[in-house]
Amino acid sequence: xxxxxxxxxxxxxxxxxxxxxxxxxxxxxxxxxxxxxxxxxxxxxxxxxxxxxxxxxxxxxxxxxxxxxxxxxxxxxxxxxxxxxxxxxxxxxxxxxxxxxxxxxxxxxxxxxxxxxxxxxxxxxxxxxxxxxxxxxxxxxxxxxxxxxxxxxxxxxxxxxxxxxxxxxxxxxxxxxxxxxxxxxxxxxxxxxxxxxxxxxxxxxxxxxxxxxxxxxxxxxxxxxxxxxxxxxxxxxxxxxxxxxxxxxxxxxxxxxxxxxxxxxxxxxxxxxxxxxxxxxxxxxxxxxxxxxx
Numbered sequence: 592x593x594x595x596x597x598x599x600x601x602x603x604x605x606x607x608x609x610x611x612x613x614x615x616x617x618x619x620x621x622x623x624x625x626x627x628x629x630x631x632x633x634x635x636x637x638x639x640x641x642x643x644x645x646x647x648x649x650x651x652x653x654x655x656x657x658x659x660x661x662x663x664x665x666x667x668x669x670x671x672x673x674x675x676x677x678x679x680x681x682x683x684x685x686x687x688x689x690x691x692x693x694x695x696x697x698x699x700x701x702x703x704x705x706x707x708x709x710x711x712x713x714x715x716x717x718x719x720x721x722x723x724x725x726x727x728x729x730x731x732x733x734x735x736x737x738x739x740x741x742x743x744x745x746x747x748x749x750x751x752x753x754x755x756x757x758x759x760x761x762x763x764x765x766x767x768x769x770x771x772x773x774x775x776x777x778x779x780x781x782x783x784x785x786x787x788x789x790x791x792x793x794x795x796x797x798x799x800x801x802x803x804x805x806x807x808x809x810x811x812x813x814x815x816x817x818x819x820x821x822x823x824x825x826x827x828x829x830x831x832x833x834x835x836x837x838x839x840x841x842x843x844x845x846x847x848x849x850x851x852x853x854x855x856x857x858x859x860x861x862x863x864x865x866x867x868x869x870x871x872x873x874x875x876x877x878x879x880x881x882x883x884x885x
Contacts, residue, residue, distance in 0.1 A: 608650040615657040626678040628875020629708030642673040661689040663696040670697035709876035722880035727858040731871035735845040741838035752797040763807040767822025791815040811836040818854040
């Protein structure tokens with residue numbers, strides 16, 4: 592446990608950390624998520640390792656507890672980093688020290704900092720240190736004790752995803768997202784392989800929506816208890832196809848025993864309003880900040 596007595600930063604011990612300190616990193620991430628909200632997956636080993644066990648690390652320790660940590664993936668462009676300060680230790684300059692150290696590790700490269708538990712204090716610090724926010728996403732949670740109703744749109748039928756329909760699923764994804772600013776189309780084989788290789792992917796709960804002529808008009812992918820992706824092709828938007836897909840997935844998750852469902856949505860995505868009307872509630876935000884050297 593972190594010692595929460597009011598001591599000065601001069602009493603901290605600074606040293607690198609690694610895989611052996613995963614439990615301490617988990618405790619620190621959980622404390623930040625409890626205070627700020629954010630992506631709950633951040634406190635699980637796969638994402639925690641990816642964010643905080645990059646090739647250079649620095650942690651601040653007090654009384655056996657980890658109170659601040661930063662990790663930087665140097666040797667890439669841009670350099671990437673993630674830092675955390677325990678809520679009880681904020682306001683003492685630790686965040687500034689973490690950012691200064693991260694900048695030193697990045698050298699002449701641009702530095703991209705990721706936070707899975709956004710806070711206003713962190714936003715102000717990044718801005719003051721010359722970072723520009725380039726990504727902001729809401730994390731939303733749905734209590735499955737209260738399920739939404741959404742009428743099936745006329746002319747629509749849905750079916751679970753099968754791998755035989757993989758090319759159709761990808762084509763629907765591409766048609767649904769191609770008009771989004773900055774969309775980069777992946778190779779179909781890579782996109783489908785990523786789903787197949789994900790142990791949490793639930794094809795039996797994922798959906799393809801088709802018009803009466805059999806043409807796909809929308810899709811939804813479920814990973815664990817997350818609504819991972821939802822898309823509707825342009826000609827079918829505004830007919831509540833997306834609402835029906837999400838409501839159907841929530842009912843299926845509930846019937847499967849899940850007590851809550853999650854999704855992430857970009858801060859400027861109008862679909863956020865739809866999700867909130869369906870009963871999702873804000874559970875924090877996640878963001879990325881970039882500082883360019885040139």
